Amino acid sequence: MRIGEVAEKAGVSVRALRYYEEQGLLQAGRSPGGQRHYPDTAVGRVRLIQQLYAAGLPSRVVRKVLPCVDSGEEKAPPELLDQMAVERVRVDQRITDLLAVRDQLDDVIAIARDPDSDCSHVE
Amino acid sequence: MRIGEVAEKAGVSVRALRYYEEQGLLQAGRSPGGQRHYPDTAVGRVRLIQQLYAAGLPSRVVRKVLPCVDSGEEKAPPELLDQMAVERVRVDQRITDLLAVRDQLDDVIAIARDPDSDCSHVE
DNA sequence: CTTGCACCTGACGTCAACGTCAGGTTCTAG
DNA sequence: CTAGAACCTGACGTTGACGTCAGGTGCAAG
Numbered sequence: 331m332r333i334g335e336v337a338e339k340a341g342v343s344v345r346a347l348r349y350y351e352e353q354g355l356l357q358a359g360r361s362p363g364g365q366r367h368y369p370d371t372a373v374g375r376v377r378l379i380q381q382l383y384a385a386g387l388p389s390r391v392v393r394k395v396l397p398c399v400d401s402g403e404e405k406a407p408p409e410l411l412d413q414m415a416v417e418r419v420r421v422d423q424r425i426t427d428l429l430a431v432r433d434q435l436d437d438v439i440a441i442a443r444d445p446d447s448d449c450s451h452v453e
Numbered sequence: 454m455r456i457g458e459v460a461e462k463a464g465v466s467v468r469a470l471r472y473y474e475e476q477g478l479l480q481a482g483r484s485p486g487g488q489r490h491y492p493d494t495a496v497g498r499v500r501l502i503q504q505l506y507a508a509g510l511p512s513r514v515v516r517k518v519l520p521c522v523d524s525g526e527e528k529a530p531p532e533l534l535d536q537m538a539v540e541r542v543r544v545d546q547r548i549t550d551l552l553a554v555r556d557q558l559d560d561v562i563a564i565a566r567d568p569d570s571d572c573s574h575v576e
Numbered sequence: 577c578t579t580g581c582a583c584c585t586g587a588c589g590t591c592a593a594c595g596t597c598a599g600g601t602t603c604t605a606g
Numbered sequence: 607c608t609a610g611a612a613c614c615t616g617a618c619g620t621t622g623a624c625g626t627c628a629g630g631t632g633c634a635a636g
Contacts, residue, residue, distance in 0.1 A: 334601095334612065344613085349594060365613055385550040386509045389592070399560045411565050418558045421551055424509070424603045428548045435541045438521045442534050445462040458581065467583085472624060486632045488583055512622065 331368045339378035347376065353389060355379055355396060386424060391417050407441075454491045454533065456481075463499035476512060478502055478519060509547060514540050 337344045350356040351366070356375060358366035377398065382392045394413050462468045473479040474489070479498060481489035501522065505515045517536050 339457045343594075345596085348614095351606095354537055360595060361602085363613085364615095365602070381550060382554060383593085384547075385554040386547065387554065395558070395561075398565075399557060411562060414562055416559055418562065419630075421558065424507075425548060425551045426554065427504065428507040428544055428551065431505060431510065432541060432548065434489045434522060435518070435544065438518075439534060439537055439541065442521070442564060455582075466624075468624060468626085471584095476623090483631080486583085487585095506623080566617065 331370065331372065333366050333368070336368050336372050336376065339373045340378060340380070342380060350376070353393065355389075355392060385421070387417070387421070391420075392420060454493065454495065456489050456491070459499065461493050462496045463503070464501060465499060473499070473502060476516065477513060478512075485555075508544070510540070510544070553554050 331339075333344050333347055337347055340347075347356065347366075351358055356372065356379070358372070359369050361367055375396075379392060379396070382395065383389075387395070394410065395417065398410060398414060456467050458515055460470055465469075470479065470489075474481055479495065479502070481491050481495075484490055498519075502515060502519070505518065507513075510518070517533065518540065521533060521537060
């Protein structure tokens with residue numbers, strides 16, 4: 331597959347794919363003329379990258395996590411595992427933050443919809 | 454309170470506070486000499502702003518949400534409420550993404566710790 | 577009145593994750 | 607063989623949330 335097809339199937343821009351390669355997140359073979367070509371698995375990998383980005387993980391984290399997730403998990407060296415655990419904690423913290431924010435939004439929405447209900451969070 | 458004290462109590466930089474004012478997120482009175490002074494409530498408001506940022510909300514969302522959360526929720530016009538609902542959905546989506554990522558991390562960590570357990574997610 | 581720290585206003589720098597434009601090449605269809 | 611779509615490599619532009627530096631001012635203490 332060439333870059334355009336991968337981009338379309340994965341729902342990202344061609345520029346993004348070249349950027350991922352530049353960042354070492356996605357390898358590509360080259361045709362004699364210099365054009366990139368990807369295996370079918372590339373689409374899935376790009377989707378994975380997108381998922382990690384969508385979750386708000388910074389690129390340095392993606393860089394650390396990707397090799398573990400796709401290139402056979404059993405090869406992960408212990409120090410890398412520690413990093414993963416650290417990131418796991420960070421993700422968890424972020425989830426907690428988001429839940430709190432969601433609750434705040436729910437409060438405001440509920441109060442606005444039904445002003446007579448008491449504002450219990452102020453006590 | 455002057456800006457330095459607020460910054461320290463809220464755990465952010467002085468520059469950040471000036472930035473918030475510039476963005477219309479945080480008002481401040483001025484001394485005759487031109488120095489900003491804040492009420493005690495400013496610290497809490499800054500913490501709220503930080504929480505929203507920490508959750509990954511973009512500034513435009515914070516801009517929309519803040520007036521509802523602190524200046525008396527009952528005044529919120531319906532169109533603003535719709536926006537809040539939209540953002541609520543976005544936050545929810547983000548939580549879902551993060552949960553998926555966390556599960557992936559857990560999988561990788563679990564497999565690495567205990568390679569004999571079967572990789573059930575691949576079936 | 578002077579020292580000196582906290583404060584002020586610009587204004588340019590930074591980093592990430594691409595967008596976009598310029599100028600040239602490769603590949604495919606007819 | 608030729609048009610033109612898809613690709614290539616730089617390289618500069620963008621947005622958000624500030625960092626940082628320059629050059630000047632407010633204010634409490636001695």
